[in-house]
Amino acid sequence: MWHSIFLKITLFFLVTFIAMGFGFNAIHNELSRDHEEKLQSEADNLLLLLRQSVPLPAPMRxxxxxxxxxxxxxxxxxxxxxxKNAFATIPKNYPIEIQDSMKEGRIQILKDQRNLYIYLTKATPPLLVIKESVAQKPLWPELILFILMFALLLFYVLIIGTIFPLKKLIRTINYYGEKGVYTPIHTAKKDELSLVANALDGAMHKNQSLLEARRLFLRNIMHELKTPITVGKLSLPFLKKGEEKSILERAFFRMEHLIQELVRVEQITSGMISPSPKECDPIALIHKAAGLLFIEIDTLDISSDGGIIEVDCDVFVTVFKNFIDNGLKYSPDHKVRILHEKGVITFINRGDPWPAERTLEFLTAPFSQNQTSQQGFGLGLYIIKSILDAHSLRLTHQFHSGEHHFSVHFQNG
Structure with missing residues (x-):
């Protein structure tokens, strides 16, 4: 709440209003004192003239x-x-006889919005002397206060009105993050927030188009791949048993499993589904991965401290399978060591150091390979990295003593 820009702007204008009110109150009090001193001075002059006119006959007076x-x-x-009375109290600087006359009501000093009056109640006849236009207060302080208050309130309304679409923008972005559905904002205004909203509309429209194009591309390519695989699998029973048939069976199986992996990775990376973590035994997952690769578990050198990992078990079989597959494929001795200790699982295989341009980031991009030989599709590390990112897990690589070390760092283990 205290971080809200709306609250900060409101508090700023509220403090400004209050400060302005105190300032003009001080000015008003000062002007009121000056005005009363002016009235008192005018009353002094008039009383002096009245005293001077006492000896004169009434007409001459x-x-x-x-x-x-x-x-x-x-x-x-x-x-x-x-x-009404011009003064709240009788001025103490008046002569005693004048103060006594005012107390007795023989002399009354009065005023209205414009004029000053001295009412001689006991004169013969009673007399009302008027000094015009001296009691009128200046209107400019109230006018300036009204103009400034109105301008400040207008600026507040305009600023709040300008940034109010920010709330709609936040709600739209949050809804997109939760539901994956973006509702265009569409505004014809030209202020900065409206320009941001319109730019976001354009970017999200382009992003939605790219996502839809990617989904359509993957759907089509998977469909096109499944058709020849299905035809090939249906043709296998008509082939004689032999090495060629076995190779084809493994090839079709791997291609079919690769398509399933692509579907799963696409669903996770696009946010269509989220991983469902639960406690898994990494050794059991490694056994499943070896089965998918048609290799004996004895061919792997496994060392584990017996720890448990918390991941989506079905998805993580693919991670281990690709690590093992890459290690067997690129290692000159076709051996892989797996070390699990202190929440880190490391896959180790012998090999040559990578060229300078072949970084881990490069190799985790889709369709990139470590070697120039066409031994795969270049998707192994990409699939691994995509699944690890969905689990918020970290992948590191080190090369020392002629061995590559790929380590997955778990948050628990």
Whole structure:
């Protein structure tokens, strides 16, 4: 959850919102103090003028105040009810007599959204002096705050909307990994994630086409191979017993088994089926492999610590058969030693060192051979490597003292 990019972006914008709110609250408080100081200063000036106008007759008094920029109005009760105190408390810097008059209600300093008012309740007649446009607060802080908040919220929605297809992309990839079925995303947007999704669509379409072509090719070639093998096997009973007939029987059997191996490897490597590991006795698997190769078990030099391996037993017979077959085929003395100890099974045969370009990676590719002589199809190590990869097992090779050592490293044993 904490690794989610959606959560990180949301937290970033949330913190930014909160920080912006604190910042504008501080600005608002500062502007409110300035505004109150301004009102207090205007009230001071007006009170001073009112004191100066006290000796004057009423008409001249009003003229005096108007000349100094103030408006005189009758204190209409409906208007007075809409006004509120300009200050939360009586300013302490006012003269004592002014503070007393304000406490007694003879002088009221009021305001609305726009103007400042001083209401002389005991004057004859009662007097309402107005200073216009001094109580109006500036609107730009609220306007800027609204614009910034709206812009931040808009950016958040746009960013989340842009990366939201990432969830669909993840679900699509996970579903493909689980079910092997890819559902195209198809988006007409031009942002980076949409370009990635469209590129993935193209790559997966090409991959599906290649997989289908490979399956079709293998299906066709296996069908074409099975037909002559079947015809050949049906013809065997009409041949006289002899070495030629025995050779043909072994050849047909091996070709038929090779086709079965290819089918099995194709199913495993394409993900159509998964290995079914269980505890197996490697010595029993080696005996089965020797039987498939028509060789006596005594021809193999086997040494084992008695350990058990956990693999798909039926599939691993093919691994051992190919190791033994390669060892007998390429060894000058046609002998193979098998050593099992500490979770590692090693197949050892004599031979010449490989040329520099003949690496293990090269030889585990399909249709590659160690020697130029056409002794096989070059699929032995490829089949071995494919089955080991499906089991997540490691294959290593060493050459020393004139011997090749192919080792399979098991996770348990």
């Amino acid at each position: 009003e003229t005096f105040l108007v000349e100094h920029g103030y408006t005189i109005s009758k204190p209409v009760p409906n208007l007075i009810k809409t006004l």
